[in-house]
Amino acid sequence: MRDETDDELVDRLSRIAAEADPVPQTVRLAARAAFSTRDLDGELAALVGDSAMDAESGLAFEPVRGGSGGPVAASRMLSFAGGGVQVDLEISRYGARVDVIGQFAGAEPGGCALEYVGREPRTLDLDDLGRFLVSGADPGTVRLRCTSAAGTPVVTSWITT
């Protein structure tokens, strides 16, 4: 064993890792299923601001504190822009639940939705100013979909709430 080379040691570690910490089958299946989220028609509204990012990323906002006192977790602010649409989100987490407050600019009021991977989307009811509220949602990986004022479908980047 003293003669084991570095390459042999790495090989042995690799074999052990494959037994001790294998990629779960659910992760492999989710990777394959990700292709179904491909959207050929939609234009991407990319993430242009995220308070959860640091300054180096170029996406950081000034730190924002959520709520008006009380035991409220800090809110995360996000902005997306693209396809003629801007979306601003404020996500607040309460234990295992999240509230999402958002505002669309440049979007048609109808047909906006919160999309999940492998689950039915949730239709968003926008008010006259393009605002919406989703209360007590499950945390998870989501994106927003809408139709721009020019009639183009627009989807945001995926985020984890």
Add this chain to the structure above:
Amino acid sequence: MRRSEPHAKASTSDAAAARAQFAALRAGDQAAWQALTDRYTNLLWSIARGMGLSHADAAEVVQMTWLRLVEGLESVRQPEFVGSWLATTARRECLTVLRRHSREQVGASAEWPDLPDASGELDEAMLREERDAALWQAFGRLRPACQALLRVLMADPRPSYVEVSDALGIPIGSIGPSRQRCLAVLRQIMLSGAAQAPDAV
């Protein structure tokens, strides 16, 4: 058997194969997608686990990385470097998760949180041999940077040094020396463990 040579450039035939694969992906070829995910999911998992993420967080990072590629499929300019693209993205997603947790747990460090003890999560009954268990326990006692590096180097199939560099945010030139140093420390831990518990050898 040397498989860890630095690959600064993909070969011409690799590049052609990668371009063909991306043409198939862009045409909606599910089989091409499955081949791509089968090749790189282990590397992405290794990156996330090596950075100390829990199973749930690592699963989230791997999924998010694939979603990002689907989202950006049209914008990947150099298909032959898709592995580097994925490694870079996975690393960024890991840092996002770590940052999110550090905001949730006030006082925790965002960059390198206290790693869970890898040996603690191990179901040792799953291991065929005691010496493998001892090696894996020793691995769990390496400092986090060594665990992160070796986990990525252990990925199956083995990543190129360009991919390793992007996965860890370290220069290509430092990978070889760091690998050597980390493995030397691992051997020392094994030896000192054996010295303390001769029965276990």
